[in-house]
Amino acid sequence: MDSNIHKKVLKRLLLGWLGFSLLIGGVVFFWEMEKVDDHVLALATQEAGTFTSETLGHFNRIDEAHPEVLQQIRATADEFLKDHFTVIELYNRDKKQFLEVVDPGMESLEKELKKYVHRFPLEDSVQYQKFYINSRIYMQVLLPLQDDGGHLAGYFEGVYEVDDATFRNIQHDVIRTLMLVVVVIFATSVMLYPIIISLNRGLVKLSGDLLKGNIELMEVLGSAIAKRDSDTNIHNYRVTIYAIRLAEAMGRSSAEVRGLISGAFLHDVGKIGISDNILLKPGRLSEEEFAVMRTHVLLGVDIIAKSNWLGNARDVVEFHHEKFDGSGYMRGLKGEEIPLNARIFAIVDVFDALTSRRPYKEPYSFDEAMTILRRDSGSHFDPAIMAHFETLAHDLHQLISHASDREVELALDHLLQKHFFSR
Numbered sequence: 001m002d003s004n005i006h007k008k009v010l011k012r013l014l015l016g017w018l019g020f021s022l023l024i025g026g027v028v029f030f031w032e033m034e035k036v037d038d039h040v041l042a043l044a045t046q047e048a049g050t051f052t053s054e055t056l057g058h059f060n061r062i063d064e065a066h067p068e069v070l071q072q073i074r075a076t077a078d079e080f081l082k083d084h085f086t087v088i089e090l091y092n093r094d095k096k097q098f099l100e101v102v103d104p105g106m107e108s109l110e111k112e113l114k115k116y117v118h119r120f121p122l123e124d125s126v127q128y129q130k131f132y133i134n135s136r137i138y139m140q141v142l143l144p145l146q147d148d149g150g151h152l153a154g155y156f157e158g159v160y161e162v163d164d165a166t167f168r169n170i171q172h173d174v175i176r177t178l179m180l181v182v183v184v185i186f187a188t189s190v191m192l193y194p195i196i197i198s199l200n201r202g203l204v205k206l207s208g209d210l211l212k213g214n215i216e217l218m219e220v221l222g223s224a225i226a227k228r229d230s231d232t233n234i235h236n237y238r239v240t241i242y243a244i245r246l247a248e249a250m251g252r253s254s255a256e257v258r259g260l261i262s263g264a265f266l267h268d269v270g271k272i273g274i275s276d277n278i279l280l281k282p283g284r285l286s287e288e289e290f291a292v293m294r295t296h297v298l299l300g301v302d303i304i305a306k307s308n309w310l311g312n313a314r315d316v317v318e319f320h321h322e323k324f325d326g327s328g329y330m331r332g333l334k335g336e337e338i339p340l341n342a343r344i345f346a347i348v349d350v351f352d353a354l355t356s357r358r359p360y361k362e363p364y365s366f367d368e369a370m371t372i373l374r375r376d377s378g379s380h381f382d383p384a385i386m387a388h389f390e391t392l393a394h395d396l397h398q399l400i401s402h403a404s405d406r407e408v409e410l411a412l413d414h415l416l417q418k419h420f421f422s423r
């Protein structure tokens with residue numbers, strides 16, 4: 001049970017770690033990319049600004065088509081291609097292109113570049129587009145240019161290539177931030193682990209204590225009545241052990257066995273309401289006395305109805321005196337109408353009553369008891385369950401009749417542990 005919860009918590013935390021890393025990592029990566037955009041745009045704009053401030057003075061004269069002016073601008077542009085720009089295009093204020101220079105070292109790249117570079121609609125605001133070729137960052141920018149008077153003078157369009165050192169810095173920044181996210185989330189998970197485990201340990205202990213308390217109260221209640229018609233509650237313990245072992249031999253699940261155990265402890269709890277002159281009568285009961293005695297079944301159902309936890313004992317308490325042929329009480333149920341736990345319990349109840357001393361009878365020997373049970377198989381008892389009982393009755397009776405009270409208690413404790421606490 002303990003290693004199970006460790007596995008469960010570990011699995012949950014691991015999944016949570018992966019999930020949060022992906023989610024928060026994704027958000028952080030998106031933010032970082034926006035930061036990269038801003039950073040590269042600033043670099044590109046700055047360099048473009050230097051270029052245009054050097055050439056802006058000539059823009060007005062472009063229309064006049066002085067070849068030497070154009071020549072001069074082209075020369076400046078070619079200079080700039082040695083830095084970061086790989087393409088520079090210039091437009092006049094009428095949005096007519098009058099210059100396009102391409103870095104001569106970039107011819108092989110040009111085809112790729114053409115796929116990404118697109119014509120911006122010429123607007124009076126900065127526009128940009130980032131793209132990657134061969135894992136390098138390129139930023140295409142479009143800047144409207146203003147002359148000294150603040151009037152639109154033309155447009156600068158360029159493709160800016162981020163250099164290796166800057167690219168590596170950006171890459172490192174992004175990777176470092178993502179690693180930090182993953183590590184911080186991992187550290188949080190690691191810190192949560194012992195907290196969850198210790199909280200769970202507290203809960204497991206608490207629910208174990210509660211279960212133990214419930215079982216103890218069930219035993220106390222069962223013992224209270226056992227003490228009245230004999231001076232020990234060992235009969236109750238014995239009959240419970242018989243019932244568990246018979247149910248186990250039939251392959252019943254622990255959930256079903258738990259109901260049988262509660263039922264076995266409490267089957268005669270209704271005898272609390274039967275007066276001593278009947279309950280402890282040394283001889284045979286009269287018909288009226290036996291009619292009163294039979295009500296112990298209904299009194300028992302009333303008593304356990306107060307407890308939700310004891311609800312699964314009801315089949316045994318209510319139906320342990322039904323008989324397979326329908327001649328039992330209180331309802332006269334027949335065959336499989338009688339709940340299985342009650343049919344199982346009827347056999348071990350009578351077996352224990354026969355082999356024990358009662359105020360009204362001496363104990364029978366094992367063989368005499370079995371003879372009576374076999375005779376009543378099919379009438380009183382379910383013959384299929386009797387067949388199971390035959391296989392274990394002798395050895396079990398040997399064991400229990402020779403065991404001390406203490407040993408019987410220990411054996412029962414062991415069985416309770418198995419069916420209530422080993423989930």
Ligand code: C2E
Nearest residue numbers: 278279280281282283284285293321349350353354358360
């Ligand atoms: P119990 O003493 O625990 O007996 C439980 C059941 O064992 C009885 O249910 C009966 O089916 C079976 N049983 C007990 N002794 C004998 C026996 O000598 N022969 C056979 N064939 N079966 C036996 P039952 O008869 O419904 O009795 C329910 C409870 O009523 C008994 O519980 C006992 O407390 C009381 N009782 C039954 N008969 C007498 C009696 O003659 N005198 C007194 N004082 N009480 C009796």
Ligand code: SIN
Nearest residue numbers: 336337338339340341
């Ligand atoms: C049960 O499985 O507990 C009862 C079914 C039956 O009455 O045979």
Ligand code: SIN
Nearest residue numbers: 361364371372375376
């Ligand atoms: C009795 O009921 O005490 C006699 C035993 C038997 O049922 O054969």
Ligand code: FE
Nearest residue numbers: 267268320321
């Ligand atoms: Fe009874």
